[in-house]
Amino acid sequence: MTQDELKKAVGWAALKYVEPDSIVGVGTGSTVNHFIDALATIKANIEGAVSSSEASAARLKAAGIPVFDLNAVDSLSVYVDGADEINHHNEMIKGGGAALTREKIVAAVAKKFVCIVDESKQVDILGAFPLPVEVIPMARSYVARELVKLGGDPVYREGVITDNGNVILDVYNLKILDPKTLEKQINNIVGVVTVGLFAARGADTVLVGTQNGVVTKS
Template sequence: MSSQEKRLAGEAAIRYVEKGAIIGVGTGSTVAFFIDALADLRDQIQGAVSSSEQSTAQLKKYGIPVLDLNATGPLNIYIDGADECDPQRRLIKGGGAALTREKIIAEASAKFVCIIDSNKRVDVLGTFPLPIEVIPMARSLIGREIVKRGGQPVWRDGVTTDNGNWIIDVHGWQIADPIALEKDLNQLPGVVSVGLFARRPADVVLIGDRLMD
């Protein structure tokens, strides 16, 4: 059911794509279905701004131009998945280690459409470990700060982000105030980006082919 919902969500997001637009494109298995569907519209859009090398390769495979955000300026629409989504459309993202570029594109976009399957819908964020991208030399420092805040940091050993950094996954948090936690963690020296999309949540959430209530 999960794979079917992902496919339905990816295909349903096509209805938000406008003719002549530049599309912000996220990362992950659900987004891969969206890119498959976007291939049929490649002659009707200007191109895409991609959040990862993985998505860039898939877009280029279909002949969809991949553009630089510095050159495009603000985007009308960003399509991406999530690892968790709460009732206020606040998200945990970063399971695919692309959270920093995803957060940049989301911030640059007027509308953020999040596409998920029903397993990603939660009442309180935190069951999925919270990814934090860190400068490598800050890994232990950030780990100690997380422990002070009641979290259990686990280094995602062997994973380097597209930006050349490392990921710490934080277990054991039930995140009642994701905006406050996002702000707090962002202040720690060595943190590049936090996988909480709370200050800038999704505008629209599709679970399969239906809108989340």
């Protein structure tokens, strides 16, 4: 199977975590796009969705699924999203698509985070994928200098403005041995909006698309 077929398999497998009549938290990216396609087939059985990006909101609406403002929703039973890397403790790097801040917010509200990935995303140690950090534009150079002090090589993602009007620094050459501590350290730098490390709130369930089928991990 191709990588996209593996993504499709986990996107559809995630349907079983969707509760009837619920509002579903929906992430962003090429894997989640398959989940949205699957969700469209049961749209009559759900109330709607909360989206983590303008891109996913547009895809949900195009599929006829009502999209709610998160402020209008008290709780979400499930949040389904992809990842750029995931380790064996269900800690992730996310934000390759620049949606990390809204993703972290929607994930925080949800009772259960179901992460859907193809097997190429699994790693022993996070950091081969450059770590995205969303930054207030005027703080970009300052934050970059602070990230160098933490041992990384930040690179400005040129031409990208997030849905929140901010910029992204991608931090290369990190070997992340303690994701929870690094998440706190980077979030504490003034001017950082969100770091794309999802460790304090990792995934509760991971669906991995493999050549032998979808493997479920908790």
